[in-house]
Amino acid sequence: MPDEVTLTIDGKQITVPKGTLVIEAAKKLGIDIPVFCYHTKLEPVGACRQCLVKIEGFPKPQVSCSTQVAEGMVVHVNTPEVKQMWESMLEFLLINHPLDCPVCDRGGECPLQDNTFKYGPPDSRFEHEKRHFEKPVPLSSLVLLDRERCILCFRCVRFQREIADQPDIYVANRGYGDYIDIFPGKPFESNFSGNTIELCPVGALLSSLFRFRARPWEITKTESICPNCGVGCNITIDDRRRRYVVRFLARINDEVNEHWLCDRGRFNSHTINDPDRLVKPLVRKNGELQEATWEEALTVALEGMRAAGSHAGGIGSPARTNEANYLFQKFMRQVIGTNNVDYTFEKRTDGSTGALASAIASVFFNGRISDIAESDAILCLGSDISYDLPLLDLWIKKAVRKLGKNLVFAYPLKAELAKYARPFLSYHYGQEAEFTRELASAVSGTSWQPLAGVRMEDIDLASEVLKSANYVTVMVAKSMIESAENGRDVLKSLQWIADSLKSRNVRVQVMLLVQGANTFGAMDVGLLPGYLPGYKPADKGLTGWEMLEKAGSDISALWIMGQNPARDLFHTEAFTAALQKLDMLVVQDHILTETARYAHVVLPSSTFAETEGTFTNTERRIQRINPAIRRVGNSKADTDIIIEAASLAGADFNYSKVEEILTEISNTVPQYQGVTFDAIGPFGRYLGDLK
Amino acid sequence: MIGELIKGLGVTIKHALTSKRVTIEYPEQKRTLGPRARWRHVLLRHEDGLERCIGCSLCAGACPARCILVEAAENREGARYSPGERYAKVYEINMLRCIFCGYCQDACPVEAIILRPIYEISEYTRDAEIYTKDMLLMPYPNPQTEDLGNTNA
Ligand code: SF4
Ligand code: SF4
Ligand code: SF4
Ligand code: SF4
Ligand code: FES
Numbered sequence: 055m056p057d058e059v060t061l062t063i064d065g066k067q068i069t070v071p072k073g074t075l076v077i078e079a080a081k082k083l084g085i086d087i088p089v090f091c092y093h094t095k096l097e098p099v100g101a102c103r104q105c106l107v108k109i110e111g112f113p114k115p116q117v118s119c120s121t122q123v124a125e126g127m128v129v130h131v132n133t134p135e136v137k138q139m140w141e142s143m144l145e146f147l148l149i150n151h152p153l154d155c156p157v158c159d160r161g162g163e164c165p166l167q168d169n170t171f172k173y174g175p176p177d178s179r180f181e182h183e184k185r186h187f188e189k190p191v192p193l194s195s196l197v198l199l200d201r202e203r204c205i206l207c208f209r210c211v212r213f214q215r216e217i218a219d220q221p222d223i224y225v226a227n228r229g230y231g232d233y234i235d236i237f238p239g240k241p242f243e244s245n246f247s248g249n250t251i252e253l254c255p256v257g258a259l260l261s262s263l264f265r266f267r268a269r270p271w272e273i274t275k276t277e278s279i280c281p282n283c284g285v286g287c288n289i290t291i292d293d294r295r296r297r298y299v300v301r302f303l304a305r306i307n308d309e310v311n312e313h314w315l316c317d318r319g320r321f322n323s324h325t326i327n328d329p330d331r332l333v334k335p336l337v338r339k340n341g342e343l344q345e346a347t348w349e350e351a352l353t354v355a356l357e358g359m360r361a362a363g364s365h366a367g368g369i370g371s372p373a374r375t376n377e378a379n380y381l382f383q384k385f386m387r388q389v390i391g392t393n394n395v396d397y398t399f400e401k402r403t404d405g406s407t408g409a410l411a412s413a414i415a416s417v418f419f420n421g422r423i424s425d426i427a428e429s430d431a432i433l434c435l436g437s438d439i440s441y442d443l444p445l446l447d448l449w450i451k452k453a454v455r456k457l458g459k460n461l462v463f464a465y466p467l468k469a470e471l472a473k474y475a476r477p478f479l480s481y482h483y484g485q486e487a488e489f490t491r492e493l494a495s496a497v498s499g500t501s502w503q504p505l506a507g508v509r510m511e512d513i514d515l516a517s518e519v520l521k522s523a524n525y526v527t528v529m530v531a532k533s534m535i536e537s538a539e540n541g542r543d544v545l546k547s548l549q550w551i552a553d554s555l556k557s558r559n560v561r562v563q564v565m566l567l568v569q570g571a572n573t574f575g576a577m578d579v580g581l582l583p584g585y586l587p588g589y590k591p592a593d594k595g596l597t598g599w600e601m602l603e604k605a606g607s608d609i610s611a612l613w614i615m616g617q618n619p620a621r622d623l624f625h626t627e628a629f630t631a632a633l634q635k636l637d638m639l640v641v642q643d644h645i646l647t648e649t650a651r652y653a654h655v656v657l658p659s660s661t662f663a664e665t666e667g668t669f670t671n672t673e674r675r676i677q678r679i680n681p682a683i684r685r686v687g688n689s690k691a692d693t694d695i696i697i698e699a700a701s702l703a704g705a706d707f708n709y710s711k712v713e714e715i716l717t718e719i720s721n722t723v724p725q726y727q728g729v730t731f732d733a734i735g736p737f738g739r740y741l742g743d744l745k
Numbered sequence: 746m747i748g749e750l751i752k753g754l755g756v757t758i759k760h761a762l763t764s765k766r767v768t769i770e771y772p773e774q775k776r777t778l779g780p781r782a783r784w785r786h787v788l789l790r791h792e793d794g795l796e797r798c799i800g801c802s803l804c805a806g807a808c809p810a811r812c813i814l815v816e817a818a819e820n821r822e823g824a825r826y827s828p829g830e831r832y833a834k835v836y837e838i839n840m841l842r843c844i845f846c847g848y849c850q851d852a853c854p855v856e857a858i859i860l861r862p863i864y865e866i867s868e869y870t871r872d873a874e875i876y877t878k879d880m881l882l883m884p885y886p887n888p889q890t891e892d893l894g895n896t897n898a
Contacts (some may be wrong), residue, residue, distance in 0.1 A: 156801035156854045157831040189830060266817040266831055269802040 061127035076118040076129055077105055085131050088140055088169040090147075090255045091207035092119035095313055096216055102147075102207045104169070106139045107131050115139055137173065144174035150185045151256075152202040160257030162270035166205065187233070193223065193242035196262055196321055197251060201233050204258035210234060210250035217314070219451050220244035234258075245444055248320040249313070252304060263321055264301040268294045276682035277305060277736055279669050280319040281373050281662045284568040285423070285445040286671030287311035287319055288737065291663055291682035299323045299663055299683060307737050309424040310675065316444030325661065326683070328645055332658035333687020336646075343646075343656060348688070352699045355613070355655040358638025359390045360703070362611035366638075367394035367601040370581045371616035372570025375667030375679065377715040378692035379572070380579035380587065381707070382615055385696045389705045393595030394609065396583050397576035399619050399629070400533070401599045406541040407582065410532070413545055414566070414577065415589040417725075418552075420742045421527060421565025423673045427453045429563065430523035431460040433516075433551075436486060436534030437567045440470040443672060446529075446567075447471065460523070462516045464489065464508075477515045482507040487540035490547035497521060498554035520551075525561040528552065532568045568672045575670030578723055588723040602628075606635030613640040615692060616659065620648035642695060644686075658689035665691050666712045668734065670741070676729060677738035783847055783860035786838055788882045796826050796882065797857035800833035807852035812842035836878035840866050 060069045063080050070079045075098065077087050090102035100120040107118045110128040115136070118129075130136060148170065155161035187201035208225060211234065215221045222242045226235040236242050251259045273292045280287040280302065288305035302323060304315045335351035336343040346354075359366045368386035370379045383395045413419065426432060426449045440447040447470070453459040454474045463475035472478040481489035489506035496502065496517035504510045520526055530548060535541040552562045568574050580587035583595035601609045602619060612633075619629040633639055633652040641653040650656045663682045670676045685691075690698070693712060700707035709715050713731050720726040725741050733739060769776060789797045800817030816835035826832035847860050858881075868874050 154829075156803060157799055157829060161801075162806075266800070266819055269806065271806045272802060 059123045059125050059127075061123050061125070061129065063129040064131050070123055072123075074123050076107065076109070076116070076121045076123055076127075079123050080107075080118065080129070080131060087118055087131060088173055089119055090165060090169075090205060091209060093209055093253065096209060096212045099208060099212065102143075102205065104140065104143050104147075106136065106143065108133065108136055140169075140173040141175050144170050145179070147205050148174070148178060149180045150202075151205070152184060154203075158200075158203065158257035159260055159265055160203075160254075164257060165255040190260060192262070193236050193259075194247060195241075196317065197242050197247050198260040198262050198265065199234060200258050200260060203256045204234055205256055206232050206234075207255055209253040209255065210259055213250055213253055214244055214246075216456075217448060217452070218244050218246040218249075219455060220246065222247070223250070245317050245440070246314065246448070248315060248317045249304070252313075261301065261321070263323070267300045268292070273300065274682070276663075276680050278662065278679045278682065279571065279671075279677045279738075280315065281571040281669070281679075282319045282322055283316075283443050283445075284570060284573060284672035285311065285443050286571055286669055286675065286677055286738070287315050287445055288677070289315065289319070293663075293682045296682070296684050298327045309422070309737065309740075310671070310677075311445050312448075314445060314448060318444065323663075325645065326663045330646065331644055331686045332646060332656065332689060335658060335688070336650075336653075336656040338654045343651075343653070348690075348698065349702070351655050351657060352695075352702050355638070355640040355657070356699060356703050358654060359611050359613060359640065362392075362609075362638065363390070364392050364394075365609055366390050366392045366611040366613070367596060367598075367609050368392070368396075368613045369399060369598045369601065369615065369617055369619075370395070370397045370576060372397050372568070372573035372576050373662070374572060374576075374616045374692055375662075375665060376572060376575040376579050376670060376676070376719060377667045377712050378615070378665075378696070379576045379581045380719050381693055381696040381700075381709075381715060383579065383581045383587075385700050385705075385707070386613070387592075389700050389703050390613075393593045394583065394601055395581055395595060396598035396601070397570075397573065397581040399598035399602055399617065399622070400537060402536040402597055403539060403541050406536045406545075407597070408584065409542040409545050410535055411577070411582065411585050411589045413549075417742065418549065419564050419566040419674070421529065421563040421673055422740060422742065423449060423565075423675075425525075425563055426450060426527050426529075427457055427459070429453075429459065429525040429527040429561075431462065431519050431526045433462045433464075433520060433526060433528045434471065435464045435490070435528070435530040435548075436538075437529070437531035438465060438467070438469040438471075439529075439567070442531070442569055443567060446672075450474070460519045462519055464493075464516075476519065477512040479508045479512055479516060484539055486534050486538035487543035487547070490544045490551075493517065494547040494550040494554070497551050520555060521558060521560065523560055526555055526563075528562060528564045529567055530564070532566055532573070565673060571671065572669040574672060574674055575668070575676070578670060578674075578725065579719055580723075587719065588725070602632040605632035610636060611638035611640075612636055613642070614649060615642040618643070618647040618649045620652065642692065644689065657695055658687065659695060660685055660689055660691045664689075667693070668716060668729075671738075674725075674741045675738040676726070676734055676741055678731060678734050678736075778862045778864075782862040782864075783845055783850075785840070785861055785863040785866050786843075786849070786858055786876070786881055787861050787863075788836065788878070789857055789859065790883050790885055791828070794885045795828055796832060797855050798833045798836065798853075799827055799829055799855055799857070800831045800836075801854065803852045803854060804849035804858055807848040809846060809848060810839075810842045810844050812839040813837070813849060814839075833878065836881060838876045838881065840874045840876055841871060 057072050058069050059072050066083050087105050089105045098120040100117040105118045106115040108130040109116045190198040190200040193199050222244050226233050251261050276291045278291050280289050288307040290303045290305050292301045293299045302320050306313050334345045337346040337351050337354050370382045386395045454461050461475045463471050464479040466483045485506035492502050496513045535545050555562050583597050586592045639653045640655045641650040642657040642659045644661050664685050666681050668676050697707045720729045802815040805813040805815050814837045815833050817831050818834035820832050850859050
């Protein structure tokens with residue numbers, strides 16, 4: 055085979071693809087080589103010289119992380135000579151290392167410590183004064199740098215340059231005087247800065263939130279999913295004594311988040327540890343919220359909700375589990391007797407929800423995150439991805455910058471991704487339908503008039519890019535379909551684009567971009583007005599927006615689970631006024647939110663860190679979250695609260711385990727067939743290909 | 746049978762009258778302990794009064810009984826407890842669980858914790874057996890007892 059190379063490492067033969075690095079070939083044979091600067095996701099630079107090996111024919115040792123294999127190459131790793139080189143390299147590194155492991159956050163999980171124990175010198179021969187720097191200097195409010203500990207592997211700088219393309223940090227000076235720095239007056243504000251902390255092979259880059267909070271041996275780790283956006287990055291929740299969360303780390307999942315997290319997700323542990331977490335149910339008595347027992351609170355809540363009957367409403371949450379949202383809609387429909395259930399209070403245009411529901415039910419949205427990098431052209435519509443779904447921003451940057459794929463980016467504002475686009479299509483707000491129709495016409499070769507503010511030649515270029523590709527990823531923001539005027543037309547145009555491309559033998563995958571960690575799941579499990587689990591049509595109900603609009607008239611009681619409309623970005627005043635008109639407002643949340651302050655009954659619930667269940671992300675991958683810490687005070691999981699309320703009302707909600715709820719979902723929702731905790735596994739299960 | 750009884754009592758009486766007494770009148774009288782006796786822990790200070798402990802939790806990591814809890818914090822301008830960046834904000838030992846093995850003393854990189862021959866550590870409640878940092882830390886400036894101050898452990 056011309057594309058394969060056979061070489062010998064430590065006397066063992068191995069055949070690998072051409073271009074493989076020596077270190078990767080050795081890894082395949084199970085031969086360990088210590089590294090600092092090398093990382094599978096970064097370009098090799100050979101900065102630290104730790105990975106030296108002996109290759110026959112070369113007079114000097116070679117760095118295995120940046121040397122490619124060659125036919126007939128003979129490599130020696132486990133020889134006294136190589137071991138001596140590793141030891142010497144470590145001795146060099148340690149000359150300037152402060153060795154303050156006892157007070158270093160990395161101590162206990164530090165590659166420098168580990169490699170030194172394994173291959174390093176037993177003692178130090180260095181008798182002089184070590185380098186000194188100020189300890190630690192803040193690079194931003196989140197990232198601190200201890201320059202004494204830095205071993206100049208440049209992983210941090212390379213990550214910011216190669217992966218995030220936000221080169222906020224750089225290497226100052228040359229040679230012995232090298233150090234990492236920020237540009238004057240410009241803090242390290244990349245929204246992926248936290249990854250450099252995880253990449254740093256020593257304790258030089260530190261998280262200001264985690265610093266001194268725990269040593270690695272005091273930490274318990276729990277596999278979970280980031281609840282902050284629709285990507286659903288795989289995380290590890292690190293906690294101490296099952297009592298409080300100390301940090302989130304990225305968990306490698308090459309189909310979702312690779313090795314990375316964004317800063318919004320990584321540094322968002324404070325509400326879990328909030329000292330003001332609700333620990334007891336509250337009931338309004340004489341105008342004041344007062345502590346009550348669970349039974350009392352639930353009885354009051356039930357009475358109020360049932361008195362309203364079909365004039366009651368329930369709003370669940372795109373950040374709560376499938377199980378909680380499923381039970382919530384079942385409870386509202388069967389126990390309270392109302393059709394008014396929704397997962398959001400966003401304003402949606404008439405009929406758009408129905409159109410979206412049937413598109414989802416017919417598996418129009420079948421896109422996979424990992425295929426973004428496989429496709430030749432990416433059409434991104436209506437979302438500032440870098441803000442809405444940060445990790446997808448990294449996937450797109452990888453596709454465009456590293457793999458040379460084309461991005462067609464359509465958004466009214468010049469968002470971050472606009473600079474990678476060819477072309478960038480800036481349509482007018484409110485003219486989403488016109489714009490997508492123009493694009494669809496261009497792709498299908500129908501004549502059209504420019505109405506939406508985008509130049510004709512740009513649209514033509516975009517359609518050329520799409521038509522000349524073999525594989526196209528179409529990503530469309532849910533808001534573009536649901537909130538835009540004539541959002542239904544957007545969907546039609548999309549279907550038109552997809553069909554025209556397919557008729558030209560272009561492979562197309564379409565992805566619905568949702569913002570909540572479980573928006574997709576909430577819709578799937580029937581927390582939708584007018585749709586039962588699995589998008590089965592039901593009697594019409596009001597949307598969340600309409601419920602708030604009709605509060606005091608058509609709606610007299612509301613149960614809100616895990617949402618805070620009284621702090622909505624755009625409608626705070628209107629929503630607050632609406633909430634005050636209700637006869638009964640039940641709020642289920644973990645802190646006393648602005649909304650909860652107007653409630654008649656407040657039910658303390660668990661955060662995701664205390665909860666077992668599943669989330670379904672924007673590509674419709676179902677993933678598990680697991681409880682890391684103990685419940686706080688008398689708070690309860692959402693599912694337990696609903697089960698208890700239902701049984702108080704005499705309904706038959708018999709679930710002894712969360713998994714039983716999932717089983718019921720998998721029996722009810724066709725796309726979830728056969729889904730169990732085991733079937734989901736640690737890395738989730740993609741549901742788009744299940745009918 | 747009576748004869749045997751008398752014979753046995755005789756032995757008892759003989760010992761009672763002739764052997765040396767081994768019990769002492771505690772607490773009026775106290776036993777001298779062996780030179781390597783180690784009981785209650787003490788957290789030491791530097792000469793200038795700063796705490797030696799840097800809150801590194803290595804003792805807690807070494808402790809086989811898992812009875813030490815350390816929560817660290819940063820020394821700040823105007824609130825300096827120890828030299829360097831880090832100090833122990835919380836330091837607790839559950840004396841009921843401690844087996845007085847001395848591993849903590851062994852693990853400490855800055856010789857901050859030592860076990861002293863102070864064995865009077867009985868209490869009436871379990872909670873009182875959780876020794877907190879202010880109970881463990883050597884008083885400053887005047888160490889009350891010689892035992893606490895002696896660092897040649
Ligand atoms: S700060 Fe860390 S990651 Fe960056 S160069 Fe130094 S050692 Fe490497
Ligand atoms: S991209 Fe989304 S899921 Fe991933 S860490 Fe950020 S907020 Fe969390
Ligand atoms: S003496 Fe042993 S058991 Fe007691 S605290 Fe120290 S390490 Fe733990
Ligand atoms: S007593 Fe010693 S080992 Fe324990 S936390 Fe303090 S400095 Fe670290
Ligand atoms: S790992 Fe090869 S030079 Fe750094």
